[in-house]
Amino acid sequence: MARGQTYEPWPENKLLAFEAVCEEHSVEPIIYELAIGTGQRLGDCISMKWDDFDSEYMKVVQEKTSAKIQVYCPTRLQRFLETIPRNGTFILAKNRTQHMGKRQVQKRVEDIRKAIGVLSGQGRLAPHGWRYTAATQLADAGVDMRDIQTVTGHKTLSMVQKYTAQANPKAASRRAQTAREQSRNETGKR
Known part of the structure; x- marks a missing residue:
């Protein structure tokens, strides 16, 4: 995709289709789980080292911005990484050192x-x-x-808003109104 074009979050059915095909491969599930789990760019995932992962957090030096961040890895990613053989310095190892x-x-x-038509x-x-x-x-x-910014490492909130533009507005509305009701109920206000 050319610079300046927009990207789309993957719909659930396409994520599941990718995962299903990944089961037959070795490298592809690793890159997918790292990218989805940490929210990082492909190049940043490729550069991740085993020493960067402390069983909960992944240290990342973002290639694009040189920002140094620590991303908490969700349970799914933690468990997945426990199953990967450590064949080198890097999680996606070409050999022992690269x-x-x-x-x-x-x-x-x-x-x-x-294979999945995307x-x-x-x-x-x-x-x-x-x-x-x-x-x-x-x-x-x-x-x-x-908090999303601490995961993605974006420098500005406007970039986070760009990345989250397709979030479910109905779910957000429900969360907001439920929080409002709970707050009012706790204070005894109508």
């Missing part, structure tokens, strides 16, 4: 995107959309924008 190449990983992900055309979905997916899922869970 990570896999970005283009090599992109090609492997492309093959699965092609490589091109109207229904095109890009791996960068996994970053949008993570941010949107956090927003849908009611996570504050500043």
